[in-house]
Amino acid sequence: MAVHTPVTDGHDDHGHGAAHATSTGLSNNKMAMWLFLGSECLLFGGLISTYMLYRGRHPADLGPDQIYDIPFTSVSSFILLMSSLTMVLAVSAASMKDDRRTNLWLTITALLGATFVGGQVYEFTSFYREGLGFTSSLFSSSFYTLTGFHGVHVTVGIIMLMALVGINKRGRIPGQKAEVVELVGLYWHFVDVVWIIIFTLVYLIPS
């Protein structure tokens, strides 16, 4: 096995996550993630605005006030919020190179996320049974579109978490392990803060 001898002239020209070798001293990956999240703000902003515009446009008996089950959604919101805690604990464990606890917290985060998505699936089906289809009204279309987009984001997050656990178990996270966990963490927290907004604007503030 060939061993690479570091070049000594100061040009570190192969760099695996060498966060300090960049012009700003910041990691490329992390910067990319933050830029992406900045961009996502405009995506969710557009969906939320569409909802805000249309939330009052529905038949009298099938509006937000009739449909939403605030106690239920509060619980699932709470679960998602707590998954942010477990996520940050995973990041913390990863930064201390504690693989076992990293995996543990990642798994719990994924489970909490899955619970949230499960809750959303339940919510959607019960709304659907009450007669609120995707195309029933402008309110329903924009509601399902907004929360559906969010749900897809959570689901993607769960897949990333599980993939992380799987790859981690085989010791195969390329590059800096802690950073990859942190990146997934940033994404996960973002999905959580978006829900903080949705929960307030969509569920708690009545139309």
Add this chain to the structure above:
Amino acid sequence: MSRRDTRLPARRRRTLGAVVAGAAALVLGGCAQDAPQDTWQPAGDNAQKIHDLQWPVFLVAGVIGVIVLAVVAFAVVRFRDRGQPMPEQSHGKPALEIALTILPALILVGVGIPTVSTVFDLAEEADTECIINVTGQQWWWEYDYPVQDGCGGISAPIVTSGQLVIPADTNVLLRLTSRDVIHSFWIPKLNGKKDTVPGRVHTLRMQADEPGIYAGQCTEFCGLSHANMKMEAVALFPADFQTWVANQLEDYQAPAEGSLAAEGEATFTANCAYCHQVNGLTTTAPDGSVTPVLANPDEFVVSGAAPNLTNLMTRNTFAGATWDLLTEECRDRVWNAPPEEFGERYLAGVSADCLNEVDLREWIRNAPAKKPMYATADQAANSGGKFRGMPALGLNESQIDQIIAYLLERH
């Protein structure tokens, strides 16, 4: 490679000349020629307000443009490579920069203030003397005059299409909406345009100083026949306008028994009246009971409307003001009438001698062949069997003769 291009300076000078001439031409454009939709020939208050705002702006823009071009031209000529040494590597003069940032800002303040005040001026509605509802649909305009004291008094609703008739020198408020997609109502000589958006009502002021016909056109892309969705505003002296109103409200006159037109009435009732309303048209059932013929275009046309033909021959144009109902000679008589005589000529309507039968026949024979529309059976398949526009009805020539005779009496 040629490091020096001696043609350039000459070209620049020519450009400069052309631009000055162009700018001058633009300013003079206002009093030049006769394109019916010229935006520089206001013929009413609202358009005038816009014009008063825009010509100075064009002037300012033109002057700035000429200055920029002149400076660039000068620099290009003066500082071309003639073998001089490498120039000084100067990086800029902040004072100059700042001055040249503030200057445009000041100019823009000068433009901005009158702009804002004109915006609010034009949105004024309080002095309205007359209200007309305007509805766009693919690909024609409907005007309905609600019952009101304004407009000199309208006692029963009037529904017409194509030509918007208004009293001259009167502040008219149009309430604009649409039945299908977005259109835009625009009579350049009277005011700027305003979109007609389904589900919304927008208002637009109209005022014409003098009697006459003012051309306009739908200016929001609205599908296949957007190019054929035109309209005209017809201004009449208030007295003439009253005559027009009275005309529109006249009772239905059935064609003389046994005339060609009477046959036309039957053909019309059978083939046309389920889309087109003719007020007062009745039908007699075999049992002798007389019932009014009510069109229900909503079952056949996507927009749910077809032009009301009660007084077709009082208009000069048809099918989105795209074709003349008048022969060329008669048309010129109306369009080129002096303001005092205009009313009389317009109110004469379309007589048998003046009828442009060619286009009307073609229309009735096969409308979609004349004007691109979505009006064949398979095109209608995706819209629940409804047409967009008027379908070909497969009438024979003698039926068309009858219908023309009938329509000619729709005064």
Add this chain to the structure above:
Amino acid sequence: MSTTEHQSDPHVEPHAADVAHDGHADGEFAHKPDSYYVKIALILAVITALETSTYWIDFGAFFLPTLLILMAIKFVMVASLFMHLKFDSKIFSWMFYSGLLLAIGVYVAFLATFRFFAPT
């Protein structure tokens, strides 16, 4: 899959950074004890409880502003503490919040042009 992407060519030495940045990508926050995060989570939980209570308790005129403020607090807490924006380079905050503020500015203006948010 940006998460597994590497820098291909970080050949550059760190040089006098021309963009303000304080602190390092990893470092300080990594050593925050877990209890710190648990405490934050507790605060968040309390705020959430408060928010949800508006469903049962009538706050009158304070209702809307309270909810919005609580929402903003939660948002900022998660972003600053869980996402480490507070400890991390200002550049990240700047990138994220410029997106956020732009979104708020643009979309609020857009909704405002409708004059009403949702006619009933």
Add this chain to the structure above:
Amino acid sequence: MAIIERPSTPAVVGAGAGAPAVVTPSQAYGVLRRPVAATGWRSWVFTVDHKKLGIMYGVVSLFFFLVGGFEALLIRLQLAGPEGTVLSAGLYNEMFTMHATTMVFLFVMPMAAAFANYLVPLQIGARDVAFPRINAFGFWCFLAGAIFINTSWFLGGAADGGWFMYQPNANALFSPSHGIDFWGLGLQITGIASLTGAVNLIVTILNMRAPGMSLMKMPIFTWMILVIQFLLLFAMPVITVALFLLMFQREFGATFFDVSAGADPLLWQHLFWIFGHPEVYIIVLPGFGIVSEVLPVFARKPLFGYRFVVFSGAAIGFVGWGVWAHHMFASGLGPVSVAVFSVATMLIAIPTGVKIVNWTMTLWGGKIWFSTAMLFAIGLIVEFTIGGLSGVTHAVAPSDTQQTDTYYIVAHFHYTIFGGAVLGLFAGFYYWWPKIFGKRLSESLGKWNFWLMIIGMNLTFGPMHIIGLQGQPRRMMNWTEARAGEGFFNLGFWNRVASVGSLILAVGVAFFIVNIWVTHRPSSKTPKSELDPWDARSLEWITQNPPKEHNFDSIPTVHALDEFFHRKYEVDHDTGEVTKVASAEEILAAEEAKADHHIHLPSPSYWPIILAFSLPVMGYGVIFNRFLIVAGALGVLLAMFGWALEPSVADDSDYDPPAEGGSNKELATIG
């Protein structure tokens, strides 16, 4: 899996490094063996090299320029006389929709991406972009989306709703063909390219600058690209939302724009223009960046007020977010909104004016060399100013109600787009051609190219001012004598002039194609270009023509703005005298002498292209057959999985140990 150590460019090969050495790797990454081809089509299709990707972007967008231009010519042919019959009404509507879509999304934007991809790493002294595989993915998304959109021509008709696709006219009810579905899904796919490109380039620019290159020493073109990428970063998600709503409505029965369900069609207009107005600056800023490089080089002076140009660029980018509703002055926003947006729009003239002033002042006092590139740059100043000033006349909202949706607007935006963006891109072609392809384009054919284009564009778009102010609306499949008027300003004459102008313009463009052919055909006698043909100023010229695969043998350290110039010339600060102290060859030789020993370049990969081309499969699925959605999704999943398991750079241990003795040996991409 073998790793081939491959000296990529013969110039790099140190003594004795003739035959590629083959070493055995310790680990095998990924699902498939990585591609290894260094030549032939595989070296292009699986490449992650920013320069190859840049060239591919360029070739494809140039092709679409011809397609979009061909569509424009058909439009002009139709309008050359009254009651034109070249195109049917339906085809005409498809034509202008696709003309605009092609020109904006498949020509100007990707052509800017071509320049950015190729030049940004070179200008900042980097060896590639931050995320090379994502870069490749972006290109293939663009190509996949572009092909997808254009297949609609053969599958029932192209989109026919106009490029801003106003609702509800773009509903399935009013536009029953699949054209708009293709349009929406296709733009969604090309949008991915813009978004990933934005993230990638921002990170590259912020993080991968050569030592010493602070932001205020960064070449101005790179600066403008940075601004553009932020605009893209924040604008693309807005159109994404709009396109999703459109898709849900057309495909899945939602009613977002269906008035009968209570929807407000203005929702679409806002979403589109919140994207659309930043988009026009996305279109024009690359051109601005290019001429800001070209003017100083050929005036032989630094860019006047570099800082002002940078800040005004950023200001344009920022203010550009607050003016979108000027496209809606006639939509019925109400006087308050109209007044606010009207004034906001005027503000944009200020930073743009700063740019015009600085370019002009750059010429002032210079020693101007009228190369073709310079002619295009000067042309831009003149023509864009005309377009910008007509923009200010639109900003005056009441006047705009007379102008909107007439040819006066068409004149405005072709002067800004063609006179701003396209002339800028052409300046870039001529300026950087020797850098990229190693040969200069013919200057004499270039002059023909320039003058015919300038004359053509003024004859085509100039009369549109008149036509528009005379009241001819845009998007009209024909015009009639009846409303053409008479005398000097009659519509008939000026329409004909515009149509003739467009033919001249086409001949002008054809000269460019001919120029490429003449320069590069096999029997061409055009010599290889000198190293520094224009006496240039910025970092990308401290490389070979064309650059080596790894760009720089050693990364230059930057001390000044216009680093290259300051290495060539010494400036006496008292007298202002400029003396040449070194030639380009010497400077490059000095850099190559201290070449790095051990350069790892990112490795080619199959996954970007597989991932990208799975997307149109899903697109066809949405339109025709839900089964294809699943097939496409499987492709996506497979590709993401493969991608995730494959590092972009092989592990250190997968490379040969560095060669001893300091030869310029480059270790190639792994296989």
